[in-house]
Amino acid sequence: MIWNETYECLSRKEMRELQGKRLFNTVERVYYNSPFYRKKMQELGITPEDIESVEDLAKLPFTVKNDLRDQYPFGLFSSPMSEIVRLHASSGTTGKPIVGGYTRKDLNIWSEVMARTFSAGNCDRGDMFQIAYGYGLFTGGLGAHAGAERIGASVIPISSGNTEKQIQLMTDFGTTALCCTPSYALYLAEMIDKMGVGNKLKLKAGFFGAEPWTEGMRKELENKLSIKAFDIFGLTEIIGPGVAYNCSEQNGLHFNEDHFIPEIIDPNTLQPLPAGEVGELVITTITKEGMPILRYRTKDLTSLNYEKCSCGRTSARMDKIRGRSDDMLIIRGINVFPSQVESVLLEFSEAAPHYHLFVDRINNTDVFEIHVEVRPEFFSDHLSQMLNLKKKIAHRIQSVLGISAEIKLVEPRSIERSTGKAKRVTDKRNIYNQ
Numbered sequence: 001m002i003w004n005e006t007y008e009c010l011s012r013k014e015m016r017e018l019q020g021k022r023l024f025n026t027v028e029r030v031y032y033n034s035p036f037y038r039k040k041m042q043e044l045g046i047t048p049e050d051i052e053s054v055e056d057l058a059k060l061p062f063t064v065k066n067d068l069r070d071q072y073p074f075g076l077f078s079s080p081m082s083e084i085v086r087l088h089a090s091s092g093t094t095g096k097p098i099v100g101g102y103t104r105k106d107l108n109i110w111s112e113v114m115a116r117t118f119s120a121g122n123c124d125r126g127d128m129f130q131i132a133y134g135y136g137l138f139t140g141g142l143g144a145h146a147g148a149e150r151i152g153a154s155v156i157p158i159s160s161g162n163t164e165k166q167i168q169l170m171t172d173f174g175t176t177a178l179c180c181t182p183s184y185a186l187y188l189a190e191m192i193d194k195m196g197v198g199n200k201l202k203l204k205a206g207f208f209g210a211e212p213w214t215e216g217m218r219k220e221l222e223n224k225l226s227i228k229a230f231d232i233f234g235l236t237e238i239i240g241p242g243v244a245y246n247c248s249e250q251n252g253l254h255f256n257e258d259h260f261i262p263e264i265i266d267p268n269t270l271q272p273l274p275a276g277e278v279g280e281l282v283i284t285t286i287t288k289e290g291m292p293i294l295r296y297r298t299k300d301l302t303s304l305n306y307e308k309c310s311c312g313r314t315s316a317r318m319d320k321i322r323g324r325s326d327d328m329l330i331i332r333g334i335n336v337f338p339s340q341v342e343s344v345l346l347e348f349s350e351a352a353p354h355y356h357l358f359v360d361r362i363n364n365t366d367v368f369e370i371h372v373e374v375r376p377e378f379f380s381d382h383l384s385q386m387l388n389l390k391k392k393i394a395h396r397i398q399s400v401l402g403i404s405a406e407i408k409l410v411e412p413r414s415i416e417r418s419t420g421k422a423k424r425v426t427d428k429r430n431i432y433n434q
């Protein structure tokens with residue numbers, strides 16, 4: 001079932017034309033309503049009239065996270081406050097929060113793109129949605145909520161946490177679709193197992209996002225919960241969840257290109273990269289009113305594919321996010337993404353996909369330790385078996401990541417579980433003192 005064939009199946013030419021018109025309207029809007037963007041465009045010597053088609057996108061200035069922090073709280077809004085009906089914010093790890101402001105039309109767009117996301121996962125009226133993303137300033141809860149209501153599903157707005165209650169409602173209400181972070185889904189699966197209620201579940205789909213997760217993790221969640229797991233992507237600065245989504249082919253994430261134009265750039269030269277090449281994802285909103293944003297540098301690393309999908313959709317597909325450039329660890333000069341470690345660990349049936357990376361610097365040398373939980377059924381007091389597993393994991397990490405790591409096998413359920421975005425790295429190096 002395709003929820004909105006009109007926009008998901010346009011020819012490339014039709015899509016480019018639509019994007020060109022909407023881009024011009026957005027540029028005009030920000031030029032005349034946002035002193036921040038007018039100044040940026042004036043510095044580059046451009047006016048809205050210079051944007052004749054989507055090919056002119058590269059003429060426009062980039063926007064970076066620090067611009068949003070400098071303009072905190074409302075400096076990037078292009079609508080008067082009297083038209084802003086909702087505010088969201090993401091805290092990030094440092095500094096001031098990133099704020100998003102929505103007009104009534106923006107909320108309508110948001111529920112539309114989320115409705116597409118759920119339809120693409122074969123959900124419809126009659127489905128029971130359990131929204132276990134956090135409600136509040138975080139966009140996950142309310143974003144998924146609006147989309148699920150829009151397709152006519154029944155919605156359980158439980159928010160994140162309260163794990164036993166989640167499982168009770170899941171069995172009593174007959175939840176068919178679960179929305180939460182993949183790390184929380186893993187925790188829920190573990191608890192379902194522990195409570196022995198797996199056979200009472202009616203789950204068929206999971207819509208997981210807000211943090212990087214690997215194909216290995218997808219298989220793990222699909223097997224454990226007997227569902228099809230769909231990846232959903234988005235960010236507060238752009239709208240929240242609903243920027244891109246998996247269809248049932250699970251072969252890349254369809255970009256809602258009639259609302260958001262994706263580009264991939266080389267983060268060093270800032271030049272656009274061709275389809276298929278991995279670089280930094282840059283997004284321009286072309287329909288938003290409250291806080292339109294031009295060429296936002298997301299720091300998320302991925303690639304784009306413009307070939308028609310076998311599901312029939314023609315929209316650009318984004319590869320699974322490999323990680324954020326600022327999540328990348330540089331250990332002894334080698335680039336390491338936590339998701340690479342995750343994919344290695346999932347190759348071992350003895351290891352649970354719960355892990356934590358510790359990095360420190362001792363005597364001017366980087367020390368890299370990976371704590372890996374062993375699955376309860378494999379956890380044994382037989383030292384030789386454990387040593388053997390340790391060696392096998394260490395060997396695989398060395399060959400995939402090109403760096404040696406100390407592997408520490410830890411007891412089942414000893415690594416902290418997360419109900420939202422998981423924190424999987426502790427980097428104790430103080431780079432400023434080296």
Ligand code: DLL
Nearest residue numbers: 090140209210211212232233234235236240241321
């Ligand atoms: O995480 C919005 C969201 C909520 C997306 C629920 C999906 C589901 P922020 O808190 O602003 O917004 O964080 C945005 O999270 O730049 C990515 O680095 C990361 N991220 C989001 N979705 C994915 C995903 C929400 N599917 C930041 N895969 C983004 C990998 C993701 N990373």
